[in-house]
Amino acid sequence: MSGLKERIAAELEAGRARSLAYTDVDDEVLVRQHSPIMSPLVWDLAHVGNYEELWVLREAGGLTPLRPEIDEMYDAFAHPRGERPALPLLHPDEARAYIAGVRGRVLDVLDAADLSRPDPLCSQGLVFGLVMQHEHQHDETMLATLQLCGLPGLVRDGDLPAGRPAGAAEVLVPAGPFIAGTGTLPWAYDNERPAHRVDLPAYWIDRFPVTCGAYAAFLDDGGYEDPRWWSPGGWEWRVRREVRAPLFWTREAGAWWRTRFGRPEPVPAEEPVQHVSWFEADAYARWAGRRLPTEAEWEKACGWDPRAGRARAYPWGDAEPGPRHANLGHRASRPAPVGAFPSGASPCGAEQMIGEVWEWTSSCFLPYPGFRAFPYRQYSEVFFGDHYRVLRGGSWATHPSAVRTTFRNWDLPHRRQIFAGLRCARPAAPGEA
Known part of the structure; x- marks a missing residue:
């Protein structure tokens, strides 16, 4: 063989x-x-x-x-x-x-x-x-x-590396074109193809995914009770569903707790937040004075190598994911704390873009220019439109062979059962760029 x-x-x-x-x-x-x-x-x-x-x-x-x-x-x-x-x-x-x-x-x-x-x-x-x-x-x-x-004892846990001090909160992605998508990765899906040029202005993107501690500050500031931070559809969903926190979170004795695979535990402040919908992610970003990145911004920050003038298969290069690079493949049944994988940093300095949590983007799931359905329409084409939002990066539960810089996931904006979180972005001011 x-x-x-x-x-x-x-x-x-x-x-x-x-x-x-x-x-x-x-x-x-x-x-x-x-x-x-x-x-x-x-x-x-x-x-x-x-x-x-x-x-x-x-x-x-x-x-x-x-x-x-x-x-x-x-x-x-x-x-x-x-x-x-x-x-x-x-x-x-x-x-x-x-x-x-x-x-x-x-x-x-x-x-x-x-x-x-x-x-x-x-x-x-x-x-x-x-x-x-x-x-x-x-x-x-x-x-x-x-x-x-909700039954305990059905899912194994494991050990993860410790985090480290966060350092800079955001990294600058300079203006200029990059190549999005792929025409060479052999097992890429049709929606990742074809490779095409995208030109973006300069922007800042969070160095790490938003943590549970940062998200708890949004909760404690009344973010779920203030319609200023929510899109109209998001506010209608929040009120109708009586949503007041990420899925599986509860408030007890002045502290936030979560239930993880049937077991209650304090919410860990340094882990990336997960089980938030696009509506919640969008509201948090507005409250923080930021926005969700477009999927093109996310992909450029994740894999574009400006010195080489090409896209990497992964943030750290073309080598397949290893234990130093990312939290993938159910090493443990949770995200790792921020700063745990410095070897997995992208060329612009963003970290933990692969693994940990799927990251919501602001983009709707649409075909790339020149898209061709293969091998069947029902994998991608039937989902194109403004109903679904794109997620990127994979989660701790994603297998290394099923994720890459160009991989596109999508879901409805109210879904929360997926292992999804976010990172924020903002335009660069003229002096910053």
Whole structure:
């Protein structure tokens, strides 16, 4: 097996190990819907196998379908999440057996595949990268479901490096053009393509994500009771939903507490805040006298190397993420304190842009100039428009192989179950630039 094939096999195994670990719980936990906005865990488990069968076995391998009768049940567009508990879903044991059978055949297809042929679906192993990233994305969704579940003891924790004094609060990104998106990264999605030139004026961006301590100051200053800081839609949402703090936060005896995977604990001041919606992130930025960065501003700050005149795959360079660079892949079930990864700094000096928390941007999810849907419209194209806001950077729960400088995530502006936070930006004054 070639080096690329060995890497693909290892990445597929890493994703499957996570899926099985997050579903190694009582059947009652697997089949129950813990929130109307999430699927039962057992649906996610079988869905990753069905997606793998559709794309690797049928589309790339030309094999006869294994379970065509379940395709519609595990089609993410056929049934909204609220309907899925009522479907005749595969029993947990049956789901595990199904995805194991699919995976064995997928490895056979991989072994026989010619990854050098010009077929765009198979070239450089794209179809395998597609299903590998898809499974890691559902693993992160499973973690969000387990957080909503509220039962302790289901999710492992771990150790993280200590933070360090913050130093400068913001870094300057000089004016000028940069190349956004990619035309070279082999496993990038269609919405990351094509590479294109974007010219930006000078701006400042936070060196670190906004911390829980800084966000608590917004709360303690009455930020959730003052409509001045909220967009009209955000204020209507906040009042209607009676939102008064980030999801899972409570106020007890004059202090802020949070519930993390079923266990209450004091809110750690130096960790990046998470579980805030775009509405909340936008309101905080206004209160702070700042704004959310556009996604172009975020991407330039994250990966553009002005000396080399090119974009990096990651803030620190093109080397794949390692333990010195970023908090990724569920090392621990929380963000690391700010300042924990100086080796992961970007060329402009911004830190922790990859990992920790997904960062809301001000941008709507729109196609790049010259966009072409591939390999199917339902991954990106059907979501384009002004309903969804772009998130960047990945979270502590994101696997290293499923994130990069150009990766674009998106969600509705009121969603809070995702591991999302923010950093702020502001224009540079003439003298500053």
